[in-house]
Amino acid sequence: MSDEYVLSQKxxxxxxxxxxxxxxxxxxKEILKEIGIDPSIVIRASISVYEAEMNVVMYAKKGMVTLSVTPEELHLKLEDEGQGIADIDQAMKxxxxxxxxxxxxxxxxAGMGLPNIKKNADRFEITSIPGKGTTLDIIFCLNKTGNK
Amino acid sequence: MTLKEIKELLQAEVITGEDSLDKEIMFAGGSDLMSDVLAFGKPGILLLTGLSNAQSVRTANIIDAKAIVYVRGKQPDEAGIKLAKEMGIPLLSTKLMMYATCGLLFSHGLPGVSDPS
Known part of the structure; x- marks a missing residue:
């Protein structure tokens, strides 16, 4: 893993x-296209961040997306302050x-958002504290190995 | 099938994108649920929908849809039209219902998104 960031933006x-x-x-999506990310990854990342953004708009008070790109990975971190999710297994159905x-x-x-993010991402992690908020880590591999 | 042929077949009104009617459309998909469009849509899709708010245009942009046809005579709101102009996504509106719109396009040889042959 390299610590060398191509891009990091909030x-x-x-x-x-x-x-x-x-x-x-x-x-x-525009940024990812501009910096020359593979179009198939741009689509998957855009769908994922859009679903996640809609979740923040619909359920949370506020949220922050951190977009980080290294030569190896595209990482979208979403942290929100809101009601959180009590039962993550249920929310993933x-x-x-x-x-x-x-x-x-x-x-x-329609209950499609989180499963769709998981489907599109190479790695997906979700943690939530009810009453506090939810954090998503959505990761895409930029080299061929590990890529979906 | 070009967007112009689709416009004529569906007797659709062009809301924006009059200069893009020569775009070639290879397949289409219809849903009012943007979550489904995000899950099943593919780049290049012609999106048929009855959802006329700005999220239909945002969704189309995210999945690289070629154009949107609103069914049941729906008209996008001002925010949606403005966005579509910025993003270069043609918007059409037909008075036909979803079923008739899909049936007409399919019977004239335009396949569905799951079967872009």
Whole structure:
């Protein structure tokens, strides 16, 4: 593992702001394209960060995305302050959702987000403290070995 | 099939992207649920949806969709149109229902996203 960062950037996400939801992911996608990340990884990373951003908007008070790129890895870390997830195994099941009507009107909240992030990522870790918040580590390998 | 042929087949109105109607469309997929589009969509897809808010455009951008056709006469909101212009995603709207829209395109040879042959 190299400590040499190609890029490290932080983005704030505001909870409940449905109007701006997705803006951070759109910016991150543009950055990844600009720095020449493989297009298939750009898509997988963009889908993952968009799902994660929507989760922050829908469920948390606020959140932060840290995008870090080294020659080996693309790492998206999402940390939010909010209600957290009491039962992570349940939240990881496709179709499980606690979404409100407003969230579903946005086209989200079908219980597909977290499973879809896991499907797209090369490595995925989730930790949560109910009442405090949730942290996601979404990692993509940039060299061929370990890549999905 | 070009976007222009699709526009004529669906008797669709072009909301933005009039200059991109020569784009070649190879396959399509329809859903009102953006979570499903993110899970099953593929780059190059023509997205058929009845979800007319800005998230439909954001989702289309994230998965590199070629264009969006809104069904059931839905019209995207101002925020969605502005975003689509910035992102270069053509937006069309047809009065046809989802089922008829998919059926017409499929019967004229446009395959679904899961079977882009």
């Amino acid at each position: 983005f704030k996400i505001k909870g409940g702001d449905f109007g701006k939801a997705g803006r951070t992911s759109t910016s991150i 496709e179709g499980f959702s606690t979404a409100t009507h407003e969230m579903r009107e946005m086209g989200f909240g």
